[in-house]
Amino acid sequence: MAHPPLTTCGPTKAEVDLTAFRDNVKAFKNIAVDSDSRLMAVIKTNAYGHGVVPIGHAAIEAGADRLGVTTVEEGALLRENGIDVPIHILSTIMPAQATDAVTYDLTVSVSSSELAEAIHAAAVSQEKTAPVHLKLDTGLHRFGIAPEYAREFCRSCYHLSGLFWEGIYTHFSSADEGLWETTEKQFSLFMDTVLDLNECGYNFPIRHAGASTIAIERRDMHLDMIRTGVALFGYPPEVRQQGMVPLKPVMALKSRILHVRTLPPNSSVGYGGNYVTSGYEKLAIVPVGHGDGYKRALSNKGEVLVRGKRAAIAGEISLDQMIINVTHISDVQEEDEVVLIGCQGGDTISAREIAEKVDSIVDEVLASLMERVNRVYK
Numbered sequence: 006m007a008h009p010p011l012t013t014c015g016p017t018k019a020e021v022d023l024t025a026f027r028d029n030v031k032a033f034k035n036i037a038v039d040s041d042s043r044l045m046a047v048i049k050t051n052a053y054g055h056g057v058v059p060i061g062h063a064a065i066e067a068g069a070d071r072l073g074v075t076t077v078e079e080g081a082l083l084r085e086n087g088i089d090v091p092i093h094i095l096s097t098i099m100p101a102q103a104t105d106a107v108t109y110d111l112t113v114s115v116s117s118s119e120l121a122e123a124i125h126a127a128a129v130s131q132e133k134t135a136p137v138h139l140k141l142d143t144g145l146h147r148f149g150i151a152p153e154y155a156r157e158f159c160r161s162c163y164h165l166s167g168l169f170w171e172g173i174y175t176h177f178s179s180a181d182e183g184l185w186e187t188t189e190k191q192f193s194l195f196m197d198t199v200l201d202l203n204e205c206g207y208n209f210p211i212r213h214a215g216a217s218t219i220a221i222e223r224r225d226m227h228l229d230m231i232r233t234g235v236a237l238f239g240y241p242p243e244v245r246q247q248g249m250v251p252l253k254p255v256m257a258l259k260s261r262i263l264h265v266r267t268l269p270p271n272s273s274v275g276y277g278g279n280y281v282t283s284g285y286e287k288l289a290i291v292p293v294g295h296g297d298g299y300k301r302a303l304s305n306k307g308e309v310l311v312r313g314k315r316a317a318i319a320g321e322i323s324l325d326q327m328i329i330n331v332t333h334i335s336d337v338q339e340e341d342e343v344v345l346i347g348c349q350g351g352d353t354i355s356a357r358e359i360a361e362k363v364d365s366i367v368d369e370v371l372a373s374l375m376e377r378v379n380r381v382y383k
């Protein structure tokens with residue numbers, strides 16, 4: 006028997022501010038235009054947790070020239086939802102996925118002759134020419150052709166008729182960390198290799214190297230395209246970059262208090278009982294846990310906002326719930342709004358604050374947010 010649709014939403018939601026997102030994209034589009042460069046909006050990992058389809062559309066509306074993801078599945082999903090700008094797969098794929106990548110007109114990163122040949126074969130059988138970008142490894146040592154083998158690689162694969170070598174790129178290992186000497190060495194190695202290939206007749210119209218950090222701090226390395234990811238969601242990768250480009254956080258994570266109770270002194274709270282009340286304490290249950298992607302490491306450490314005031318997490322965060330101490334907040338009631346990331350009253354809890362508390366980075370805090378958290382787009 007078919008059920009009628011649900012008539013209510015649960016208390017937990019991630020609000021995604023598409024206006025803020027588009028403003029962030031426009032800020033980077035202006036930077037790209039200033040350096041005579043293109044803008045790729047990197048929206049991998051479900052758009053760093055924000056939802057890849059609505060974010061993909063918003064990125065293009067705001068001026069992004071291309072999109073970047075890391076899986077064929079995400080690229081195909083964007084195509085199925087009507088996106089027709091170039092979509093890059095920034096990771097490598099298995100040769101067995103070449104046919105799907107060509108079917109969906111995805112721009113694959115190539116760093117092996119097996120993959121080049123598989124894409125060539127798929128393109129020939131679909132009567133297409135597949136755009137591909139050669140990935141050079143200049144020191145991240147994740148994947149990519151080593152510069153000393155670049156000529157040899159091109160000798161064996163550049164002529165394949167199913168391929169259009171539209172671009173060549175690298176990805177820096179230590180730009181976020183501000184290790185400029187290392188980054189400049191990688192950049193020179195990249196440029197020298199590209200020049201050497203050009204001299205051998207191997208041309209690549211779009212050269213690119215920089216992600217958010219380079220887009221913000223090093224206009225001299227923008228080349229023909231910048232690939233901005235996390236910064237589009239309102240957070241520059243590093244604290245030193247705050248204010249260099251005006252950015253607005255895009256996501257707020259909110260829930261509601263489901264239950265309030267007062268416990269006497271010396272009551273243990275939560276799994277393992279490692280939080281013990283020191284006096285009479287008023288505690289509230291919030292239905293958000295590490296099963297939502299809210300880090301368990303925030304147990305006994307994190308804070309949330311209730312009625313504009315900070316409330317500390319008491320005890321271990323479980324899969325679906327956490328307990329917060331609201332003793333100092335008067336009039337707390339069931340169904341009161343709880344802000345886990347975002348603003349309330351005059352205070353703000355940023356994804357960066359959370360990242361710093363658990364020794365992580367903003368990318369992880371945002372991208373960890375699970376599918377089950379309802380995304381609400383404004």
Ligand SMILES: *Cc1c(COP(=O)(O)O)cnc(C)c1O
Nearest residue numbers: 047095176216217232233234235
């Ligand atoms: C993730 C990624 C980016 C974007 O990085 P941000 O630091 O989030 O801007 C750019 N290029 C490649 C190859 C990536 O994997």
